[in-house]
Amino acid sequence: MTDDxxxxxxxxxxxxxxxxxxxxxxALRRRGQLEAAYKVARGGLARYPGLADAHDLMAxxxxxxxxxxxxxxxxxxxxxxxxxxxxxxxxxxxxxxRAGDKAAALDHLQRAHEVDPDDPAIxxxxxxxxxxxxxxxxxxxxxxxxxxxxxxxxxxxxxxRPSPGLFHDMDGGEQGLLLVDANGxxxxxxxxxxxxxxxxxxVAAQLAGLSREAARATRLxxxxxxxxxxxxxxxxxxxxxxxxxxTVLLAARDPSLPMGRVGLLAERAARAARTWLETQG
Amino acid sequence: MTAxxxxxxxxxxxxxxxxxxxxxxxxxxxxxxQLMDGVDGQAAAALTASLVGRLxxxxxxxxxxxxxxxxxxxxxxxxxxxxxxQDLVLVAVVGPDANLGLARLEMIEAVGRLA
Numbered sequence: 001m002t003d004d005x006x007x008x009x010x011x012x013x014x015x016x017x018x019x020x021x022x023x024x025x026x027a028l029r030r031r032g033q034l035e036a037a038y039k040v041a042r043g044g045l046a047r048y049p050g051l052a053d054a055h056d057l058m059a060x061x062x063x064x065x066x067x068x069x070x071x072x073x074x075x076x077x078x079x080x081x082x083x084x085x086x087x088x089x090x091x092x093x094x095x096x097x098r099a100g101d102k103a104a105a106l107d108h109l110q111r112a113h114e115v116d117p118d119d120p121a122i123x124x125x126x127x128x129x130x131x132x133x134x135x136x137x138x139x140x141x142x143x144x145x146x147x148x149x150x151x152x153x154x155x156x157x158x159x160x161r162p163s164p165g166l167f168h169d170m171d172g173g174e175q176g177l178l179l180v181d182a183n184g185x186x187x188x189x190x191x192x193x194x195x196x197x198x199x200x201x202x203v204a205a206q207l208a209g210l211s212r213e214a215a216r217a218t219r220l221x222x223x224x225x226x227x228x229x230x231x232x233x234x235x236x237x238x239x240x241x242x243x244x245x246x247t248v249l250l251a252a253r254d255p256s257l258p259m260g261r262v263g264l265l266a267e268r269a270a271r272a273a274r275t276w277l278e279t280q281g
Numbered sequence: 282m283t284a285x286x287x288x289x290x291x292x293x294x295x296x297x298x299x300x301x302x303x304x305x306x307x308x309x310x311x312x313x314x315q316l317m318d319g320v321d322g323q324a325a326a327a328l329t330a331s332l333v334g335r336l337x338x339x340x341x342x343x344x345x346x347x348x349x350x351x352x353x354x355x356x357x358x359x360x361x362x363x364x365x366x367q368d369l370v371l372v373a374v375v376g377p378d379a380n381l382g383l384a385r386l387e388m389i390e391a392v393g394r395l396a
Contacts, residue, residue: 003368004307030334032341194344206339213335214353217328217360220321221374224356231336235345238336252343 005031012040019044022053029061037061052082059091064202068095086112086119090183097185098201102129109183121182121209124246128181131280166276170269177265178250179243179273184208188276191252194235207248210240228266230259239266243273288371288391289315295387297379299358303395304330306368320374325360329353329372333362350389352381361385365392 008024021044028037038061045054059074072095078088093108106129113122166188167177178189178200186204193199214226231238232255239251239262251266285303292301293315300316302325309330314322337347351362361373361384371392375384 030338032338191343193342199343203339203342206335206342210332210335213328213332217324217332217353218355218357220324220328221355221358221360222319223358223360223374227354227356228352229332229336229354230352231340231348232350233340233345233348236340236343238340238343238345238348250339 017047019048019051019053021047022057025057025061029057029064034061034065038065050081052078052085052088055081056085056088056091059088063091063095063205068098071095084115086116089115090122094183094185094205097129102133105129106133121212121246125181125183125185128280135280167269167272170265170272176252177269178204178252179269179276180204180207180248180250182208182211182246182248187247188273189250191250203250207240207250211242211246211248228263230263232259237262239263241266241270243270244277247273247277249273283313284394285313286315288394289313291391292371292373292384292387295373295375295380295384297376298384299374299376300325301371301373302326302329304370304372306330306334306364306370312369316374325372325374329360329362330370333364333370337364350385352385361388363388363392366396369395371395 005024005027008020008027012018012020012024021040025037025040025044028040041054041058041061045058048054055074055078059071059078062074063071072092075088075091078085089108089112093105093112096105096108106126109122109126109129113126116122166179167174170177174190175192178191179187181187184205184207186200189200190198191200191203214229218224218226226242229240235255237253237255237257237259241249243249249266249270251262251269253262253265289301289303292298300314300320300322302314302322303312304310304326305312309327311322311326316322332353333351336351340346340348347364349363353360358374358376358379359381361375363371365371371388373384373388375381
């Protein structure tokens with residue numbers, strides 16, 4: 001247990017009526033302790049059912065747990081309490097996109113843009129989704145009102161998974177390559193987790209805003225524009241690059257492959273992604 | 282010289298390293314620093330802590346253990362980060378001609394001494 005989690009746990013035990021559950025559950029979620037995060041969030045929500053923050057928190061936890069129907073309900077509750085909540089609007093848009101309902105995703109993103117016109121990532125995603133809709137991509141999933149969500153309306157539609165062949169020419173094909181937009185939505189590629197299941201959407205969500213954060217860091221430190229981020233884990237090598245200003249590409253390989261070669265793979269995949277993005281308008 | 286200062290001293294001896302900072306990962310605050318003029322230690326600390334936190338979550342999302350080393354490469358150099366014990370992160374800002382391989386080895390070796 002880290003010091004911050006320990007301190008928050010102590011604080012919540014001392015003051016069970018406090019809002020410390022928000023920070024504690026979020027800290028647990030970020031550390032991947034999802035079951036513990038869920039329990040804390042559930043306790044907080046029971047105490048503060050009228051608090052939009054608590055519903056928003058619960059939605060993030062449930063989304064990370066893969067309970068997309070539950071996440072949808074929680075974000076919808078947050079919006080009923082606070083219709084201007086951009087995080088919930090983007091969360092619902094993300095779920096609609098995953099369900100293949102691009103029109104509903106677009107509608108929620110446009111509402112988020114009206115609320116927060118200074119977030120540059122939102123209009124970029126709106127433009128891309130609009131282009132896809134104009135190009136005639138079918139919005140195949142049935143659209144139900146956000147006020148009356150149901151699991152089938154947001155069940156992932158594998159036929160709408162974007163760009164299954166985006167990296168078909170690369171070594172290893174789609175596996176281990178992920179193209180993500182500025183809002184953390186997967187545009188293409190696949191990423192397998194430790195259990196072999198695809199974790200692409202979960203990882204993509206973590207990469208929302210990464211490009212801006214990296215650009216800010218290099219600029220403030222006088223290092224110019226950022227080119228790549230190399231991440232060494234005992235379990236794998238990750239390289240992140242920026243095919244375009246509003247996308248991020250992740251290449252992941254076994255640690256037996258030297259980082260330099262993962263970097264070369266990422267560069268080739270970035271070129272393929274740029275070519276593909278140009279064809280998408 | 283404290284253990285932390287010894288760690289910073291060791292890293293900043295690598296050619297091309299402009300400075301090094303020990304950062305508290307939880308809040309991005311500087312624990313200790315050894316920097317050349319013109320390097321903003323607080324910015325390096327806050328921004329790198331935030332970025333490393335995100336990359337830890339990304340690795341965890343991919344089913345991997347937390348990173349042992351991170352390199353953010355820019356036009357004019359790199360930011361290197363080695364997460365260590367007690368939620369500390371050893372950060373170095375290096376120029377474009379730095380010996381990255383040596384800096385990486387020194388940081389991975391040194392960060393374990395922050396305990």
